[in-house]
Amino acid sequence: MTDVDEICTDPTILDQWHPIMALNEIVGGAVGETMLLGQRLSYRGNGQDDAIAWMAGHSSADPVPTLLKFGYLWACLGEPPATLFDIAEYDEPDRRNLNSASIGVHCSAPRAVENFLDMGHFPFVHAGYLGEEPHSEVLEYQVSTDPDTGDLWATECLFWQPMAAASSTNGQMVDYLYRVPHPYCTLLYKSCPGDESRMDVVALFNQPMTATHIRGHMLMSYLDEANDLVALRHFAQTIFAQDKPILENQYPKELPLDPRAETPIRADKIAIAYRRWLSELGVTYGVIPV
Numbered sequence: 001m002t003d004v005d006e007i008c009t010d011p012t013i014l015d016q017w018h019p020i021m022a023l024n025e026i027v028g029g030a031v032g033e034t035m036l037l038g039q040r041l042s043y044r045g046n047g048q049d050d051a052i053a054w055m056a057g058h059s060s061a062d063p064v065p066t067l068l069k070f071g072y073l074w075a076c077l078g079e080p081p082a083t084l085f086d087i088a089e090y091d092e093p094d095r096r097n098l099n100s101a102s103i104g105v106h107c108s109a110p111r112a113v114e115n116f117l118d119m120g121h122f123p124f125v126h127a128g129y130l131g132e133e134p135h136s137e138v139l140e141y142q143v144s145t146d147p148d149t150g151d152l153w154a155t156e157c158l159f160w161q162p163m164a165a166a167s168s169t170n171g172q173m174v175d176y177l178y179r180v181p182h183p184y185c186t187l188l189y190k191s192c193p194g195d196e197s198r199m200d201v202v203a204l205f206n207q208p209m210t211a212t213h214i215r216g217h218m219l220m221s222y223l224d225e226a227n228d229l230v231a232l233r234h235f236a237q238t239i240f241a242q243d244k245p246i247l248e249n250q251y252p253k254e255l256p257l258d259p260r261a262e263t264p265i266r267a268d269k270i271a272i273a274y275r276r277w278l279s280e281l282g283v284t285y286g287v288i289p290v
Helices: 109-116 229-248 266-281
Strands: 018-022 031-036 039-045 051-055 066-069 072-075 096-105 142-145 152-161 172-182 185-192 195-210 213-222
Touching (some): 018 031, 018 039, 018 096, 018 195, 051 066, 051 072, 096 229, 109 195, 109 229, 109 266, 152 266, 172 266, 213 229
Antiparallel strands (some): 018 072, 031 195, 096 213, 152 172, 172 185, 185 195
16 A cells, blocks of 8 residues: 655645656566555556556556656656756767666655765765876866756766776766756766767666655666676666665655755855755655755
8 A cells, every 4th residue: 555644745845747767677568566655556568669558446547647858767756847957968879778776765855966976085985986096186176057947957067086987997087967857856967988079978877766765767778898887787787786885874764955954165056056946846755955
């Protein structure tokens, strides 16, 4: 049975597209079941270019709005937006696009987004991969909101990483851009080891199963011919596995939107902006409003 306390009534979140399944994990013709915003959803598809979803226990002849994008099935339980945000790099013909992981985490979607935006934890949680001591300083960076799209951005981010990607062979200062185009989804653009003029893209699309339980779907859009898909997935899953216990031990599970609720430091500039951005959007699900 569904706990009525977990069912979302937040119109800002109900009227969003949310990922519910990687298309390559849908068994053709079989009916699967998942959770979205505290409610059970059924889905069926051929795993590539056709899929539908409906409220569990109801008829598939009465589907909820869905779309297929970035290799995932997305659903909306409210009034669906006309479009989903775009990722221009995804359509470049030499990109390797893959769902590297879909992992359940006992935390709210905003907690997962904020953790993704945090460079300060790299040397301590991802030592030997995304950071190492004594290179722990988060250098000054810029935060802004795109006036046309409303996307939140962190730019001019630089951080020392001993192994920034699966194809890296030595440490380097890595250029980062962070983008938040959706309350529960975030993207990272980072220096590409094989092409200094372009950037690899990692996206975290959080499926809010309930207010305090997610499935994090991680998309990789890489310019990497040196590693096979197994190696790329292993790298991404290693990083995700290191973050999972940190996220599950944060308290409260929901993200407090009052910036004074948790002590901020200079490195938290993007986190403070993200909390303010959620407040301005009117988000109340998965957060503790001001």
